[in-house]
Amino acid sequence: MTTFNRSALFPGLAAVLIPIAIGMVFFYSPLEKTMGSVQKIFYFHLPLALTAFLSFFVACISGIMYLRNRQRIWDARLAASVEIGVVLTTLVLITGSLWGKPIWNTFWTWDPRLTTSLILWFIFASCLILRSAIDEEGKRATFSAVMAIVGFVDVPIVFLSARLFRSIHPTVIRADSVGLETSMLVTLLVCMAAMLVFWVGLYKFRVSLFLQEAMINDLQTDGTKS
Amino acid sequence: MKDTYLVLAYMAIWIGLSGYVVALAQRQRKLSAKIEVLHKRLRVKED
Numbered sequence: 646m647t648t649f650n651r652s653a654l655f656p657g658l659a660a661v662l663i664p665i666a667i668g669m670v671f672f673y674s675p676l677e678k679t680m681g682s683v684q685k686i687f688y689f690h691l692p693l694a695l696t697a698f699l700s701f702f703v704a705c706i707s708g709i710m711y712l713r714n715r716q717r718i719w720d721a722r723l724a725a726s727v728e729i730g731v732v733l734t735t736l737v738l739i740t741g742s743l744w745g746k747p748i749w750n751t752f753w754t755w756d757p758r759l760t761t762s763l764i765l766w767f768i769f770a771s772c773l774i775l776r777s778a779i780d781e782e783g784k785r786a787t788f789s790a791v792m793a794i795v796g797f798v799d800v801p802i803v804f805l806s807a808r809l810f811r812s813i814h815p816t817v818i819r820a821d822s823v824g825l826e827t828s829m830l831v832t833l834l835v836c837m838a839a840m841l842v843f844w845v846g847l848y849k850f851r852v853s854l855f856l857q858e859a860m861i862n863d864l865q866t867d868g869t870k871s
Numbered sequence: 872m873k874d875t876y877l878v879l880a881y882m883a884i885w886i887g888l889s890g891y892v893v894a895l896a897q898r899q900r901k902l903s904a905k906i907e908v909l910h911k912r913l914r915v916k917e918d
Contacts, residue, residue, distance in 0.1 A: 667881075683873040686880040693884070736887045743880040747873045847892070854899055861905050 655846030662839035666832075674832040686744040688832055691817070692840035694737045694762075698800050699844065700730030701769065705797035708790035717859060718852075720786035723793055725851035727772050729844065734766045749813065757806040758814035765803055768796035782859075 670688045677684035703726040711719035741759065742752040753759065772792045779785035807814040817824050825833065 681873050683877050685877055689881070689884050732887065732891050736884055739883045739887070740880045743876045743883065747876050843888075847895075850895060854895060854902070857902055858898075861902060861909065864909055865905075 652849070655842055655849065659839065659843040659846050662835070662842055666836040666839040669832045669835050674829050675826065677829075680748055683744060683747050686740050687817075688836045689840070690737060690740045690744060691833065692837045693733050693740065695837065696840050696844045697730050697733035697737055698804070699841075700726045700733060700848075701765070701793070701797050701800050703848070704730060704769075704793040708793035711786055711790045712794075715783075715786075717782075717786075718856070720782075720790070721852045721855040721859070723786070723789060724776060724855050725848055727769050727776075727789070727793060729847055729851060731766065731769050731773055733844075734762065734769065738762060738766060754813070756814055757810040757812050758803065761799060761803040761806045765796070765799045768792070768799060772796060 666688070670685050674685070674688065676682060704723050707719045707723035707726060710716075711723060741762075745754070746752050772789050775792060776785055776789050779788060806812060807816045823830060
């Protein structure tokens with residue numbers, strides 16, 4: 646009898662959903678009238694941004710929980726989510742620039758949405774640098790917890806920047822409606838589901854890797870002491 | 872011309888994400904090697 650491997654659930658689901666999502670982007674969703682084919686970047690640009698926000702939200706919650714409980718698991722969750730969040734934000738900035746060039750005729754402009762996103766990237770990238778610079782586990786976890794909590798303040802600013810300030814960045818999800826045709830919306834939702842499942846798989850893998858590394862380090866330190 | 876940016880963006884996304892997963896897999900492999908060394912050391916100690 647074959648046993649069901651629970652750890653393979655999310656990576657397996659992602660392996661199914663991602664090709665479906667890419668297929669829908671290129672073969673199901675219609676071509677946008679003004680922007681043409683380049684608009685198809687949007688179907689992964691937005692899910693990447695939303696999963697990056699989710700990462701930083703998890704990092705913030707983990708930071709709060711670490712400061713309350715001082716348990717290693719919360720530091721592992723924080724480290725994993727910050728690292729994944731930085732990778733995703735990097736991809737958001739790259740895809741945004743590649744979308745901006747043919748549409749705005751520039752790779753970069755100091756628009757509020759773009760600027761606040763770059764600041765977000767800098768905050769959490771510096772959190773990663775800070776983590777690699779401190780050897781003492783308790784200090785490293787405390788400092789990065791504080792940084793993740795403070796850094797999360799920028800997430801709602803990024804989200805609201807295109808709504809509150811004069812911005813050239815489009816806002817698709819509005820308070821009263823979603824500015825997309827049904828087939829485009831369905832494609833976007835499938836892409837979001839695929840990215841979310843991928844994120845969960847990646848997050849679980851990174852947390853377990855972090856904990857294993859910490860345990861091995863403990864064993865090595867104990868070994869050298871005795 | 873617009874298609875070039877679309878291709879570049881999708882390449883960036885999937886090379887970026889798969890590169891990150893590969894980097895994590897490498898770390899996992901290094902960790903397995905460390906566990907093997909520790910296990911060997913423990914067996915020598917026990918003997």
